[in-house]
Amino acid sequence: MSLLEFDHVSYQYPGEKFNIVDDLSFSVEQGSFHCIIGISGCGKSTIFRMTNGLLKPKSGSIYVGGRSIVEQKHYCGYMPQKDLLFPWRTVGENLALPLEIMGGRSRAEQRDLIDDALADVGLEGCRDKRPEELSGGMRQRAAFARTMLTGSDLLLLDEPFSALDFLTRISMQEWLLKQWEKHQKTILFITHDVEEAIFLSGSVLAVTKTPIHTLTEIPVPAEYPRTRECLTRPEMVSLRENLIDVLRKQVQP
């Protein structure tokens, strides 16, 4: 069953002459993990911003769980590139944000949920710390926990690891796969790092042209659970080189 579906969706930024997303249709299965890969400025973030309702499509409709997003709330969790932990709130208070806004839970219930979420991402005992006391990887995990607390099945992660150093990034990738396997969420993940896309995705959705007419689905020939060793297999290496080729054609140096 498809969880997210784009039905002939177009979008045009005010002041631009063309549709950046043009008559795009695609769908994403429940429980899958896809990376959307494309060069910077190709419009992949626009797809996210329409899905989470920050931008209204010029035409076409978007469905989550079979219903149009226009008539729903709280159907997706969105995690932007910067962790955006509010510096005036403690880590725990940051995690409380989606709960406070959705309402309907008592303080004690919120507190339990937050403690569980923190334990889940390995940040036990960080509830009363300030965000600036955490390292980059810990901050991203806190931001991920906050996204999980939206309670949505669909998670939109927009280059969440791009600001991290290489070693932290690869351990966060492994960590994210474990989280996904554990919680059975549907994850869409934007990146422009080919290796990251191949390592994480069940199949890669590549943006091969701007404006975006289609997303080219490229299955990744490896089973979950994965380790980084799978990246050295010949079929993975050739997939990586192919993808780099396709993307590089669009870059004008």
Place this chain on the structure above:
Amino acid sequence: MKKANRGNLPALIFLFLLLFLWQLGAMRVNAAYILPTPVQILQRLWELREPLFTVHLPATMAVTGIGLLISIGLGLALAVAMDWSPLLQKCLYPVVVASQTIPTTAIAPLFVLWFGYGIWSKVLVTVLITFFPITITVCDGFRSAKVEMSELLATYGATKWDIFLKIKIPCALPYFFSAIKMAIPMSIIGAAIGEWLGSQSGLGYFSRRMMTQLDGAGVFAPIVLLSAAAMLVVALVGLLENKVVKWRGES
């Protein structure tokens, strides 16, 4: 703490050097009715302590306090209104700026004619001088809120009110304290100008009365008191700020 004190030492030496030069210069000029020495001013302050502290300081502080409270209320209301609606911002901004081009000292005598010699003509002068920095600074504080943060909350289903409460207010808080620290000395100046122009009590009035008696030290004594009061209140606000705003300086 020790480190901070050591840093203060050169500043203190510098201050005393300035006062010392003033003392020397004033002694050379030897005309206390126009240029009194610091020592003469302190002496005069001591001699006049009775009327200064029991009558005139409370009068000025009353004007300052009321004026400051009204300014904070008005300044915040204007800042919130301008942040809430771009249309209101377009309407209000020019009026707010225009209000600052009024040469207050020149038309303050009119305020006395409108509101009499009571406290309100002085409060009006104070408010006119003080509300502007509060409005502009707090408005900037609201604008410093990152769009990405508001967008994130919007994806959680936040209303405009949620965003105001959870992002705009915390972002504007450090700006608000800066505004208050600026506004305190200005409100005291405002009160003194108001009293200078027409009043029966207050430090501004007292300073002017000493002027007519060619008592140079008597002119300066209430001014020293005004500065001390301003510094004290600003320091208190600074303490409060350190308690409330813990995240300033974090990028």
